[in-house]
Amino acid sequence: MRTDTTSVLVVGGGLTGLSTALFLAWRDVPVIVVERHPGSSPHPRAVGFTPRTMELMRAVGxxxxxxxxxxxxxxxxxxxxxxxxxQWFEEQPWSAPGKATPLFDYTPTRNGGLAQDRFEPLLRDKARELGADVRMSTRMLGFEQDDDGVTATMRDDEGVEYQVRASYLVAADGHRSPVREALGIERVGKGFLGESRSVLFRAPLEEYLERGYVQFMIDQGDFGGAVMSYGDGRWAFFHRNEVDSDEDTLRAMIFRALGRSDVDVEIITEGRWQLTAGVAERFADGRVFLAGDAAHTLPPSRGGFGANTGIEDAHNLAWKLAAVLTGASAPSLLATYDAERRPVAKLRHDQIFLRTQGAATDVETIDDAAMEYGHLYRSSAVLGAGPELPPARRPDQWLGQPGTRAPHVWLAPEVSTLDLFQRGWVLVTDDPAWDGLVDGVDCRVIGNETGKADEVRAAFGLNPGGASLVRPDGYIAWRAVDAPADRRAALGSALAEVSAAPALATS
Incomplete structure (x- = not known):
């Protein structure tokens, strides 16, 4: 049996798996992705991706x-x-009543307007372009891990079996995750919520999109469901009819949801899946990491968190794997993946149901901008994110708090502060005295000549001469609000600690 070798093996070629491969390949990490299906699901599933997801895609081009x-x-x-x-009734916001997000320029991007079955091929092609080895119609039969890596057995579409030896394995193999099951990792949360069915169809209904709505919650008393636009002429009707339906019955249901039968409706396919909600008790086991639905299932009601959360899992994990594989960081850095991402998944799980309950609970409902741009990471890769702080706030409330996403400020037309990050460690300051003090840190001095120094200092919570250290994923790791007496020592010590530099880890 032949054995292929790679740095990272990704099991699952959906949104999370392909994003993992893309972010790794962009960092020049050898990666193999295996996906048991020949292509994307014929049912579009997720539609519309958050500005935060679009920020990550902006970074990788x-x-x-x-x-x-x-x-x-x-x-x-x-x-x-x-x-x-x-008749049209009230808008149903994603945040609970009274929690609408105030207008604020948080991001250089907008929501992505495409369906999952159109997004996945773009991710697949870009990952391959950057060097990822994406293998469709390939099933993983099993795996074993040891102190040095993971060995997995594969079977391709011709029935040929072979092995892949990797330093690490990322399980992005869905909510039923055979990898998670093999590791014996349990999930906690609401659990099974019911079965959802849908019918995908094509119809000329663009006139109903003119007022800005793309999801329509049907309420006719004894008949309900949801009609959703995919923005490309395709629509889906989601329903809870537990009886298998023929095409005539499905067409009649669609017409009732539309309130008219004088349009041409082309039925494309049906979908059926179980709605579940839960978060894995741990996101890592030795050299194996869970991401996306394998780590958490977040139903789409009141948040649309699921796919977007998985993509940011991939982004968080990719830079850490790259740092460890290149020797820049000790393996202890990888423990921060679970420490940072599992609380986010748990928070989003709880917020989904809190938003459904609304005022029936005393627990605080967190608004959209805080959930999207303002969750707080607490781990050894962050200095100054104590337990007294809340799990999420809006960026205009955090103002550069370590452990949060670095804030967006326009530096020039079409140039954001976010465009400074993602490749490596970056120091943001207005003082050139910080430049060149520590190897491995790209110092970006934003002076008064740009006309943006005051705005950047305010957004990052800095006084003149202070500095903010931003991680390769765009999160703030450390901040000196004022210039310390010994800049070199302060920055060097902070970088060694938050990056898990091997010299510090072994000293």
Missing amino acids: LSGSLPEYKGDGKGVRRIRVESLAG
């Missing part, structure tokens, strides 16, 4: 291929209706 949501700037909007052609 993919955003130009991703259409933005063509709404009115308010993101994906939904409304309760009798039917599309019938």
Whole structure:
């Protein structure tokens, strides 16, 4: 049996698995992805991706291929209706009543306006372009790990079996995750919520999109469901009819949801899946990491967190794997993946159901901007994120708090502070005295000549002469609000600690 070797093996070629491969390949990490299906699901599933996801795609050069949501700037909007052609009632915000996000320029991007089955091929092609080895129609039969790596057995579409030897394995193999099951990792949360069915169809219904809504919650008393636009002429009707239906019955249900039967409806396919909610008790086991639905299942009601959370899992894990594989960081850095991402998944799981309950609970509902841009990481890769701080706030409330995403400020037309990050460690300051003090840190001095120094200092919570150290994933690791007496010593010590530099880890 032949054995192929790589640095990272990714099991699962959906959104999370392909994003993992893309972020790793962009960092020049050898990676193999195996996916048991020959291509993307014929049912689009997720639709519309958050500005945060689009920020990550912007960083790796993919955003130009991703259409933005063509709404009115308010993101994906939904409304309760009798039917599309019938009476329209109130808008149903993602945040609970009274928690609407104030207007603020948090990001250089907008929502991505494409369906999952159109997004996945773009991720796949970009990952391959950057050197990832993506193998479709390939099933992993099993795996074993030891102190030095993971050995997995594969079977391709011709029935040929072979092994892959990797330093690390990332399980992005869905909510049923055979890898998670093999590791004996349990999930906690709401659990099984029911079965959802849908029918994908094509129809000329663009007139109903003119007011900015793309999701329509059907409320006819004894008949309900949801009609959703994929923005490309395709629509889906989600329902809870537990009886298998023939095409005539499905067409009748669609017409009732539309409130009219005078349109041409082409039925494309049906979908059926179980709605579950839960978070794995741990996201790592030795050299194996869980990501996406394998780590957490977050149903789409009141948040749309699922796919976007998985993509940011991939982003968080990729730079840490790259740092460890190149020797820049000790393996202890990888423990921060679970420490940082599992609390985010747990928070989002709880917020989904808190938003559904609304005022029926005393627990605080966190608004959209805080959930999207303002969660707090607490781990050894962050200095100054204590337990007294809340799990999430808006960026205008954090103002550069270590452990949060570095804030967006426009430096020039089409140039954001976020464009300074992602490749390596970056120091943001207004004082050139910080430049060149520590190897491995790209010092970006934003002086008064740019006209942005005051704005950047305010957004990052710095006084003149202070500095903020930003990690390779764009999160703030350490901050000196004022210039310390010994800049070199302060920065060097902070970098060694948050990056898990081997010299520090072994001293």
